[in-house]
Amino acid sequence: xKLFEHYDTSSTPPTPVxxxxxxxxxxxxxxxxxxxxxTGFSETLLLPEEYYEKLYLMLTxxxxxxxxxxxxxxxxxxxxxxxxIELNGFKKLIKAYIHPYLKKPLLGRSILNKFYLYLKxxxxxxxxxxx
Amino acid sequence: MGKRNVFLRxxxxxxxxxxxxxxxxxxxxxxxxxxxxxxxxxxxxxxKIEVKKDDLRDLAEKLANEYYEEGKRGYIVVVSEKEHxxxxxxxxxxxxxxxxxxxxxxxxSIIREIKPKALKFVELGGGGIEII
Numbered sequence: 001x002k003l004f005e006h007y008d009t010s011s012t013p014p015t016p017v018x019x020x021x022x023x024x025x026x027x028x029x030x031x032x033x034x035x036x037x038x039t040g041f042s043e044t045l046l047l048p049e050e051y052y053e054k055l056y057l058m059l060t061x062x063x064x065x066x067x068x069x070x071x072x073x074x075x076x077x078x079x080x081x082x083x084x085i086e087l088n089g090f091k092k093l094i095k096a097y098i099h100p101y102l103k104k105p106l107l108g109r110s111i112l113n114k115f116y117l118y119l120k121x122x123x124x125x126x127x128x129x130x131x
Numbered sequence: 132m133g134k135r136n137v138f139l140r141x142x143x144x145x146x147x148x149x150x151x152x153x154x155x156x157x158x159x160x161x162x163x164x165x166x167x168x169x170x171x172x173x174x175x176x177x178x179k180i181e182v183k184k185d186d187l188r189d190l191a192e193k194l195a196n197e198y199y200e201e202g203k204r205g206y207i208v209v210v211s212e213k214e215h216x217x218x219x220x221x222x223x224x225x226x227x228x229x230x231x232x233x234x235x236x237x238x239x240s241i242i243r244e245i246k247p248k249a250l251k252f253v254e255l256g257g258g259g260i261e262i263i
Binding site for chain 2: 038039059063064067078082106
């Protein structure tokens with residue numbers, strides 16, 4: 001199954017984004033988000049704090065101690081919660097991370113490694129194949 | 132970079148005397164020693180973070196340790212100070228929370244794996260640009 005997406009050209013330089021659906025598995029509250037492809041992020045999905053309330057993630061919160069250190073000095077404590085991630089037929093229950101200061105959702109390697117991604121930089125488009 | 136005069140109150144006297152003695156041994160002033168110490172301190176990541184008190188999380192921590200000591204494994208779902216459940220998998224936890232939520236019994240829950248909690252760091256590139 002192949003998908004085509006456009007880069008977000010409002011950022012400089014343009015950034016590849018995937019439109020995915022995040023679903024709370026308990027109450028089915030869901031939202032579509034533009035998740036930025038970030039191969040530098042080791043985990044699944046990193047969400048800005050606003051989604052914690054918006055998706056009622058207090059219902060599926062996991063008690064863990066996760067931290068991220070920005071620029072080697074600035075730490076942030078992350079919340080974790082269980083969500084469904086959906087992308088054109090691909091649906092998986094994952095542990096998402098919620099960051100108190102993050103501006104945009106980031107999609108990390110633990111999800112990206114499940115797809116084939118072909119970045120067509122000069123055309124500002126991206127091809128995704130879900131095996 | 133220019134120099135600035137700073138007057139500090141409440142410096143630990145023992146620490147100050149030791150710094151003074153060591154600085155004398157090294158042939159440097161106390162100010163130079165303080166500058167060196169502050170530069171080293173600034174290189175280190177801040178590791179102590181204030182964590183808001185959370186009764187459900189505290190209870191989950193306590194229960195996880197107790198069950199772990201008893202040899203139990205799996206997950207705990209804590210829904211209130213008086214109510215918690217044991218599950219084998221995350222999927223089972225979600226099904227349980229879904230049931231309790233549909234019965235309007237809960238507004239919040241905490242899922243906790245029965246094992247000692249470890250501090251974990253996730254890798255995130257970008258040097259901070261993602262939060263600016």
